[in-house]
Amino acid sequence: MSDINEIKRELKGALRQFPNFPSEGILFEDFLPIFSKPELFQKLIDAFKIQLEGKKVDYIVGLESRGFLFGPALALSLGVGFIPARKPGKLPGSVYSVEFQKEYGSDKLEMQVGVIEEGSNVVIVDDILATGGTAAAAESLVKKSGANVLEFLFVMELDFLKGQSKLGAPVYTLLTGQEEELK
Ligand SMILES: O=P(O)(O)OC[C@H]1O[C@H](OP(=O)(O)OP(=O)(O)O)[C@H](O)[C@@H]1O
Numbered sequence: 001m002s003d004i005n006e007i008k009r010e011l012k013g014a015l016r017q018f019p020n021f022p023s024e025g026i027l028f029e030d031f032l033p034i035f036s037k038p039e040l041f042q043k044l045i046d047a048f049k050i051q052l053e054g055k056k057v058d059y060i061v062g063l064e065s066r067g068f069l070f071g072p073a074l075a076l077s078l079g080v081g082f083i084p085a086r087k088p089g090k091l092p093g094s095v096y097s098v099e100f101q102k103e104y105g106s107d108k109l110e111m112q113v114g115v116i117e118e119g120s121n122v123v124i125v126d127d128i129l130a131t132g133g134t135a136a137a138a139e140s141l142v143k144k145s146g147a148n149v150l151e152f153l154f155v156m157e158l159d160f161l162k163g164q165s166k167l168g169a170p171v172y173t174l175l176t177g178q179e180e181e182l183k
Pocket residue numbers: 063064065066067101102103104107126127128129130131132133134135163
């Protein structure tokens with residue numbers, strides 16, 4: 001595995017910024033280029049594995065949709081289960097459901113009832129922590145399932161939006177987006 005700071009530099013270099021997307025005043029951080037290069041994708045997984053070393057993880061919960069791009073790969077490489085938290089109306093059967101506000105609008109997340117064993121340790125993963133509304137909703141879904149949130153993993157945090165204040169477990173983020181980038 002490469003050095004963690006070198007991995008962070010390479011990942012940061014791959015990101016692209018799109019001003020005023022999806023709405024006026026938002027600087028959109030696009031992390032999709034990471035997945036077009038297998039060596040970068042591998043480094044992303046390696047970086048998260050380094051962070052989870054020695055911890056007892058039972059499930060990775062990935063948030064629709066960008067958490068689905070690397071959550072399953074991380075889960076597989078750790079040898080643990082992957083559970084999706086989905087946008088409303090997509091999951092069959094009984095679901096837990098939570099409404100929330102995010103950086104650009106309101107939304108809902110759902111998780112199937114009974115897919116996570118009670119008392120298990122869950123790591124929640126997503127591409128970006130902005131206002132924290134999405135991640136906090138996922139935390140509340142995991143708690144409704146009777147499981148514990150061990151940690152949150154994000155590729156990027158927009159720390160000026162103070163999303164961490166909404167979350168009740170440790171947060172690890174590889175990269176930070178600066179407010180000045182909006183000017
Ligand atoms: O911290 P917050 O303010 O809640 O924002 C972060 C969320 O916003 C984006 O998802 P989006 O809802 O745009 O969905 P997508 O992943 O399907 O594009 C992003 O992937 C996070 O899930």
